[in-house]
Amino acid sequence: MVDFKKKLGLKSIEKKVDPVEIYDELDRRSETGPLRPVQREILTNWWLNRKDDKDLVLKLHTGQGKTLIGLLILQSKLNQKKGPCLYVCPNKYLVKQTCQEAEKFGIGYITIDGSNSLPDQFLNSEKILITHVQKVFNGKSVFGIGGKFTKVNTIILDDSHACIDFINESFKIKVNNSHILYQRLLQLFEDDLREQGEGSFFEIKSGGSTTFLPVPYWNWQDKKSEVVQILLEHTDDTKVMFTWDLIKDSIDNCQCFFSGKELEISTYFSPVNQFSTFSKAEHR
Numbered sequence: 001m002v003d004f005k006k007k008l009g010l011k012s013i014e015k016k017v018d019p020v021e022i023y024d025e026l027d028r029r030s031e032t033g034p035l036r037p038v039q040r041e042i043l044t045n046w047w048l049n050r051k052d053d054k055d056l057v058l059k060l061h062t063g064q065g066k067t068l069i070g071l072l073i074l075q076s077k078l079n080q081k082k083g084p085c086l087y088v089c090p091n092k093y094l095v096k097q098t099c100q101e102a103e104k105f106g107i108g109y110i111t112i113d114g115s116n117s118l119p120d121q122f123l124n125s126e127k128i129l130i131t132h133v134q135k136v137f138n139g140k141s142v143f144g145i146g147g148k149f150t151k152v153n154t155i156i157l158d159d160s161h162a163c164i165d166f167i168n169e170s171f172k173i174k175v176n177n178s179h180i181l182y183q184r185l186l187q188l189f190e191d192d193l194r195e196q197g198e199g200s201f202f203e204i205k206s207g208g209s210t211t212f213l214p215v216p217y218w219n220w221q222d223k224k225s226e227v228v229q230i231l232l233e234h235t236d237d238t239k240v241m242f243t244w245d246l247i248k249d250s251i252d253n254c255q256c257f258f259s260g261k262e263l264e265i266s267t268y269f270s271p272v273n274q275f276s277t278f279s280k281a282e283h284r
Contacts, residue, residue: 015079019043019072022079027106039065043072051076055284057160067101070156074128075107077283083153084122086277087130090162095132098158102130116142118150125153133163137170137275139245149276154283167275172266173231173243177207181239182263184230185256192219193258208260215256224251246274 016022020043023035035043042058050056060066074085087109089095095111102109108127110119112135122129136143143150157163175181186193186205193213194201203211220227228251234240247254247267257264273279 017076017079018047019069019076020047022075023068023072023105029104029106032105035068036065039069042069046073047076054282067098067158068105070158071098071102071105071107071109071128074154074156077154078125078128081125082282083151084125085128086122086136086152086155086281087128088136088155088157088163089130089132090159090166092132092134094158095130098130102128112142118142123150133157133166136277137163137167138242139170140242141275141277143275143277145245145274146276149280152277152281155278155281157284167272168270171243171246171270172264173240173247174262174264175239176262177260179239179263181230181234181237182258185227185263186258188223188226188230189215189219189256189258192216204258204260206260210259212257212259215258217255220254220256221252227251227256246271 016025020035020040023043034040038060042060046056058066058069060069070087074087077083077085087098089098099109099111109130110121110127111129112118112131119127119129121127135141139145143152173181177183190201192215193204196213196216200211200213204213228248231240231244231248231251235244247265250267250271254265254267278284
């Protein structure tokens with residue numbers, strides 16, 4: 001007898017890797033038509049000339065279909081078996097829109113559920129993970145930081161300007177003037193701030209919102225150990241915990257500002273390499 005199972009199973013269907021061909025074979029909803037000319041042009045150019053680039057910026061006007069372009073690029077990487085792929089939105093509301101877009105075009109995706117753990121279908125390079133920038137870029141990131149991180153082949157930042165703004169904010173500690181951290185650090189640096197301008201200092205103490213003073217560099221360096229001890233007492237506070245692991249070993253490379261309403265501690269530059277999932281991705 002002929003074993004038809006063996007006959008039928010001799011060859012598996014080969015997945016397309018050209019993003020234009022991937023789109024043509026997707027199980028799309030009936031109302032979706034062919035790719036727009038600008039989408040086809042960009043995807044063809046990427047496939048023929050730019051797919052091996054590490055860093056690539058794609059700029060399109062609103063409504064020209066950049067989300068679909070990004071999803072097709074990631075699907076191409078998955079079909080090539082390059083490794084996990086990540087689509088990062090600037091906020092959780094755009095995650096929902098991007099998921100709806102993926103469903104409309106028949107592109108497989110997964111999100112991070114309430115357990116806050118990375119799904120196996122993402123880690124096994126089976127589906128695109130769609131998430132928001134806050135999940136990836138914080139000191140308690142589920143993707144890890146520093147030497148302990150989740151390796152990803154390709155990351156797409158949707159609306160990169162908005163994402164970059166949040167990434168910069170992730171290296172800052174901000175508290176208002178009623179927070180104990182504000183009060184303790186103001187007390188620590190009171191003499192140093194008064195030397196810069198006594199009038200400005202008292203305006204700050206009275207809650208003036210338009211006046212601000214930086215802690216002088218040399219005073220910050222002299223008292224950085226005291227700053228570390230004070231911050232350590234507040235690492236359970238959400239105002240501190242999501243930044244602490246990113247700056248705890250580089251307090252000497254931070255600066256501090258007081259206004260009458262707020263205290264801000266921030267790095268001089270954003271050490272994005274702390275987010276190894278992003279910095280060590282093969283394509284971004």
